[in-house]
Amino acid sequence: MDLPTWLQENDIGMCPCGCMGARSKKNFVEKTLFELARVVRDSIFSEELAAKQGLLQSLDPRSKLIGFFFLLLAIAIVQNPVLLLLAYAALVLLALLSYVPLGLFVKRVWLVVPLFTGVMLLPALFNWLRPGDPLITLLNFGHVLRVGPWNFPATLAITRQGVKGNLLVMLRVGNSVSLAALLTLTTRWPELLKALRILFVPKIFITTLEMTYRYIFVLLALVEDMFFARKARMLGPGSLQENRHFIAASMGTLFGKSQAMSEEVYASMLARGYSGEIKTMSSFHFKLWDWAAVLLSILLSLLLFVSDKALGGNF
Amino acid sequence: MEQPIFVLDQASFGYQSDQPLVQELNLLIYPRESVVILGANGSGKSTLLKLISGLLYLSRGRIAAFGTELNEKNLQMEDFNRAFRQKVGFVFQNSDAQLFSATVWDEVAFGPLQLGLNPEDVKLRVEETLALLGIANLATRPPYRLSGGEKKKVAIACVLAVNPEVLLLDEPTNGLDPRTQRWLVELLVSLRQAGKTIITATHDLSIVEEIADRVIIFNEAHQLAADGKPQELLLNRQLLLDVNLIHERSHFHILGQTSHAKHL
Amino acid sequence: MHIPDGYLSPQTCGTLGVASAIVAAGASYKTAKTLKAKYIPLLSIGSAFAFLIMMFNVPIPDGTTAHAVGGGLLAVVLGPWAAFISITIALVIQALFFGDGGILALGANVFNMAFILPFVAYGIYRLIAGRSQLTAKRRWLAAGIGGYVGINLAALAAGIELGLQPLLFHAADGTPLYNPYGLSVAVPAMSLAHLLVAGPVEAVVTGLVVAYLQKTSPQLLELRNSTANTANLNWRKLIPVGVLLVLLVPVGLLAPGTAWGEWGTEAIKAKLGYVPMGMQKFADLWKPLMPGYGISGLGQNFWQQAVGYIAAAIVGVILILLIAVVVRRFGAKGDKKHGPSDVAPRK
Numbered sequence: 009m010d011l012p013t014w015l016q017e018n019d020i021g022m023c024p025c026g027c028m029g030a031r032s033k034k035n036f037v038e039k040t041l042f043e044l045a046r047v048v049r050d051s052i053f054s055e056e057l058a059a060k061q062g063l064l065q066s067l068d069p070r071s072k073l074i075g076f077f078f079l080l081l082a083i084a085i086v087q088n089p090v091l092l093l094l095a096y097a098a099l100v101l102l103a104l105l106s107y108v109p110l111g112l113f114v115k116r117v118w119l120v121v122p123l124f125t126g127v128m129l130l131p132a133l134f135n136w137l138r139p140g141d142p143l144i145t146l147l148n149f150g151h152v153l154r155v156g157p158w159n160f161p162a163t164l165a166i167t168r169q170g171v172k173g174n175l176l177v178m179l180r181v182g183n184s185v186s187l188a189a190l191l192t193l194t195t196r197w198p199e200l201l202k203a204l205r206i207l208f209v210p211k212i213f214i215t216t217l218e219m220t221y222r223y224i225f226v227l228l229a230l231v232e233d234m235f236f237a238r239k240a241r242m243l244g245p246g247s248l249q250e251n252r253h254f255i256a257a258s259m260g261t262l263f264g265k266s267q268a269m270s271e272e273v274y275a276s277m278l279a280r281g282y283s284g285e286i287k288t289m290s291s292f293h294f295k296l297w298d299w300a301a302v303l304l305s306i307l308l309s310l311l312l313f314v315s316d317k318a319l320g321g322n323f
Numbered sequence: 324m325e326q327p328i329f330v331l332d333q334a335s336f337g338y339q340s341d342q343p344l345v346q347e348l349n350l351l352i353y354p355r356e357s358v359v360i361l362g363a364n365g366s367g368k369s370t371l372l373k374l375i376s377g378l379l380y381l382s383r384g385r386i387a388a389f390g391t392e393l394n395e396k397n398l399q400m401e402d403f404n405r406a407f408r409q410k411v412g413f414v415f416q417n418s419d420a421q422l423f424s425a426t427v428w429d430e431v432a433f434g435p436l437q438l439g440l441n442p443e444d445v446k447l448r449v450e451e452t453l454a455l456l457g458i459a460n461l462a463t464r465p466p467y468r469l470s471g472g473e474k475k476k477v478a479i480a481c482v483l484a485v486n487p488e489v490l491l492l493d494e495p496t497n498g499l500d501p502r503t504q505r506w507l508v509e510l511l512v513s514l515r516q517a518g519k520t521i522i523t524a525t526h527d528l529s530i531v532e533e534i535a536d537r538v539i540i541f542n543e544a545h546q547l548a549a550d551g552k553p554q555e556l557l558l559n560r561q562l563l564l565d566v567n568l569i570h571e572r573s574h575f576h577i578l579g580q581t582s583h584a585k586h587l
Numbered sequence: 588m589h590i591p592d593g594y595l596s597p598q599t600c601g602t603l604g605v606a607s608a609i610v611a612a613g614a615s616y617k618t619a620k621t622l623k624a625k626y627i628p629l630l631s632i633g634s635a636f637a638f639l640i641m642m643f644n645v646p647i648p649d650g651t652t653a654h655a656v657g658g659g660l661l662a663v664v665l666g667p668w669a670a671f672i673s674i675t676i677a678l679v680i681q682a683l684f685f686g687d688g689g690i691l692a693l694g695a696n697v698f699n700m701a702f703i704l705p706f707v708a709y710g711i712y713r714l715i716a717g718r719s720q721l722t723a724k725r726r727w728l729a730a731g732i733g734g735y736v737g738i739n740l741a742a743l744a745a746g747i748e749l750g751l752q753p754l755l756f757h758a759a760d761g762t763p764l765y766n767p768y769g770l771s772v773a774v775p776a777m778s779l780a781h782l783l784v785a786g787p788v789e790a791v792v793t794g795l796v797v798a799y800l801q802k803t804s805p806q807l808l809e810l811r812n813s814t815a816n817t818a819n820l821n822w823r824k825l826i827p828v829g830v831l832l833v834l835l836v837p838v839g840l841l842a843p844g845t846a847w848g849e850w851g852t853e854a855i856k857a858k859l860g861y862v863p864m865g866m867q868k869f870a871d872l873w874k875p876l877m878p879g880y881g882i883s884g885l886g887q888n889f890w891q892q893a894v895g896y897i898a899a900a901i902v903g904v905i906l907i908l909l910i911a912v913v914v915r916r917f918g919a920k921g922d923k924k925h926g927p928s929d930v931a932p933r934k
Contacts, residue, residue, distance in 0.1 A: 036644040036652045043642050050685065052468070084597040084691055087764055125591070132767035138753070140761055173763040177593050180765075184592030185686055192684050198425030198465060200683065212615065212627070213676075218425045219631030220638070220676050225467035226419045227635050231642075251646045256795030259640055259657075263664060263796070264804050270632040272420035274625050275378045279415075280481065281408040281437035283401065286627065289432065289442045300908045307901045314893040423628070 036251060037239050044232050048225070054193045062106035064194035069203035071298035075305030076191045077207070082309035083183045086316040089172070092179040095312060099186050106194050116189065121182045129177060133170040136160050140167030197221060203292070215286045223269070230265060234258045326390065327351040328489060328520060329375055333384035336374055340382065344370040346545045347384065352522065354488075357515045359531050359553070360524040362541030363567040368524035369416065371541075372491045375522065376413045409438050412487030416494040418474035422466040427458070427477050430466065434485040452484040456510075472503035479510070489520040496527045508533050526568060528575050531557060542566040588656070588738075588745055588777075588785070589681070590696055592689025594766040596756045599748060604694025610671060610702050617668040633665055634676035641677060645788050653784055656700055658741070659708035659734025659793040664800070664808065667709040674701035695748055699741040708737030708793070721808055722801045731794025738789040739781050746770075746777035 103113045131137050142165035153160040201217050329352040337343035344367045360368045373379040377393045386393045415421040424430040435445045453459040496504045511534045535553045542548040548566050563569045644652035661670035675697050681687040688696045715729035750770030753763040
């Protein structure tokens with residue numbers, strides 16, 4: 009085979025001019041690749057944690073799901089920050105007993121929550137946005153401020169209600185995220201999906217969910233290939249238009265391949281006896297320990313709710 | 324003489340009528356035969372397997388399996404569908420399309436469950452099949468954490484789990500390392516000795532001699548070019564060149580001889 | 588637009604959850620009927636597709652990137668019902684496994700992103716595209732505009748849901764219990780972000796992908812016909828459901844605001860007058876065991892009594908559990924677990 013001359017030229021240096029150029033910041037290709045890798049990493053990580061012999065791992069996924077649901081509900085209702093702190097302490101204890109690395113468990117939540125929730129809630133501290141009893145007065149203008157159609161009170165202050173409300177929401181978000189993390193880190197994902205059946209989710213929906221879970225990873229590999237190929241060919245940052253066309257083309261290609269894949273999967277299901285209704289079996293096993301766990305978590309949720317009422321949301 | 328399992332009579336298939344993928348094919352396949360279908364890419368091998376397994380329906384002609392015509396109407400009948408699906412197992416070329424369940428265990432259990440085995444038997448069957456193929460350690464793994472070779476083993480396990488009489492394999496050695504290829508050939512040989520009918524579509528000439536007692540060759544016009552013993556056909560270099568299966572300078576080993584390129 | 592847990596009251600989540608469940612029932616009926624047996628593989632892979640397009644980082648003019656929901660795109664290629672199911676499943680997986688969006692808030696997120704977004708986008712797409720050719724320029728423009736309007740209405744809905752929280756749920760002293768921003772802040776904030784950034788991204792992605800499919804594989808754009816034809820015919824039948832939703836959701840969102848947490852110690856006392864008596868007995872029983880719990884004040888307040896009662900029950904369950912463990916330890920010893928992980932020798 010005769011190769012054209014341009015294909016026969018070989019360049020040994022890193023780049024023709026010998027300079028390495030300035031480091032460019034993370035672009036959309038790298039960001040996407042990073043996020044795709046995160047999905048795989050997270051799933052492998054929880055797969056490994058779920059295989060350990062900890063407290064939560066020993067529970068049937070269904071009992072865990074019921075228990076966590078009630079606790080999540082209690083956390084959403086409780087108004088007393090002290091109770092929410094106590095609840096968080098209990099979650100940390102559960103994490104310890106289930107071999108969830110504590111540093112990661114705490115960091116993952118408390119580095120992220122203040123950054124997003126905290127910043128978003130920041131303005132709500134001030135009386136200009138939400139009136140309340142001033143806790144710290146920052147500025148005093150002496151007269152009502154008029155800015156266009158808006159009137160602002162004479163003083164800018166951080167309100168007691170603002171502090172309390174923000175604290176409450178942050179604690180709630182943190183608790184909810186931690187609770188969800190505990191559930192998914194200690195349960196094998198396919199089993200968690202199967203366990204959804206007890207929440208009256210129809211079987212067909214669960215089968216679809218399970219299969220989705222499976223094909224996310226197949227399609228993910230495809231997307232990764234497309235983005236790696238793009239990264240390998242990327243000489244500069246590329247124009248906005250070019251990049252968007254690449255995104256559109258890869259989404260379009262992905263859709264075409266998904267469609268072809270679904271046809272093939274359908275054929276392979278037919279070949280194995282599928283005739284419109286999937287029959288499944290589960291090997292779940294409710295033990296005494298599971299009943300106890302369900303009972304305990306319902307009681308704990310009630311305790312949170314009732315204590316909150318008893319304390320009347322004061323602290 | 325024994326009744327054939329599959330009878331194809333003037334069978335033609337194409338998505339568009341002017342572009343047939345299988346053209347006027349006459350073919351009989353008997354029980355316990357081990358047939359290899361050879362042909363270049365796009366010659367219609369996979370299509371033929373899909374027709375035989377009742378996944379595609381003919382445009383013209385007829386095809387019958389186990390004495391019953393394979394058409395949409397018959398395959399919609401629950402009893403025939405179940406019996407046919409149990410008897411005919413299909414190992415797809417793309418393992419990712421075949422492995423659609425969340426774990427290996429679920430995957431192998433799928434077939435037996437659909438065909439109505441009770442849960443206790445399914446459990447036993449799955450465990451035995453996994454042990455047979457030496458993949459019991461993969462049971463709880465999700466398919467995306469399997470290597471190509473492991474995926475192929477699981478795909479074969481889920482087909483074997485329903486104990487099919489006929490096994491259809493589409494390019495089974497594609498993308499496998501030499502060790503797994505060897506394993507696969509040995510498995511096919513034992514299945515053949517156990518009395519299974521095996522139909523393999525491939526263009527991997529190195530495995531043909533060991534797994535086939537009959538070879539069918541398609542040309543690029545989607546027609547039957549040859550049907551005979553592997554020894555005869557594989558040594559017919561001109562035939563293999565004509566159907567574009569090999570290149571003038573390809574060489575491969577067969578029957579202890581090396582098939583070389585003629586002098587240039 | 589993924590609302591995390593903690594911003595919406597359980598009442599709001601519940602109401603929107605019920606609304607989403609009604610749509611889900613309709614969607615599974617619809618798709619099961621039109622897609623028949625292919626239903627499961629098509630929707631599963633459609634959902635995986637939906638999950639992945641939410642992961643694409645789309646470059647925006649300021650040099651950073653943003654994510655698209657892809658709801659408009661899915662509605663155009665799969666039809667609105669299949670799009671609803673695909674996005675819902677993608678949201679469930681995101682919430683459960685990746686902490687994107689809350690678990691209790693799932694109903695709200697599904698309502699905004701899987702229901703409002705694709706249905707609005709689809710309606711506008713059909714309206715503008717009309718009977719134009721499959722490959723007409725009008726089609727991809729229609730898809731882009733549909734995506735833009737769809738995501739903005741979804742954001743508006745999210746803004747309203749969030750903005751209702753401080754009005755309905757606050758403590759006696761005015762401390763907001765959930766999202767602190769009222770309608771006058773939440774709605775403009777959500778809308779502005781979506782009108783200016785997320786909306787254009789959604790529009791560009793939807794329009795460009797449809798244009799790409801027109802060029803390379805127009806047959807994929809016809810897929811929808813198999814899923815949407817009947818949906819189209821039955822729009823009328825859906826009107827009552829729509830009316831029901833329109834009526835129910837605001838009522839549900841607004842109604843429980845006054846009461847829930849407050850329904851009263853009085854009412855319960857009146858109804859369940861005998862229970863506190865029993866609780867009192869239990870409290871007396873446990874008092875010597877749990878001095879640290881400060882049960883001395885019990886009997887004055889229903890809730891305080893209940894605390895003692897439930898705490899006692901928890902101690903009870905733990906005791907029973909301990910006894911069971913001890914009995915098992917010293918009783919049957921041969922109860923071995925067998926796992927599926929025994930490694931078989933390889934050939």
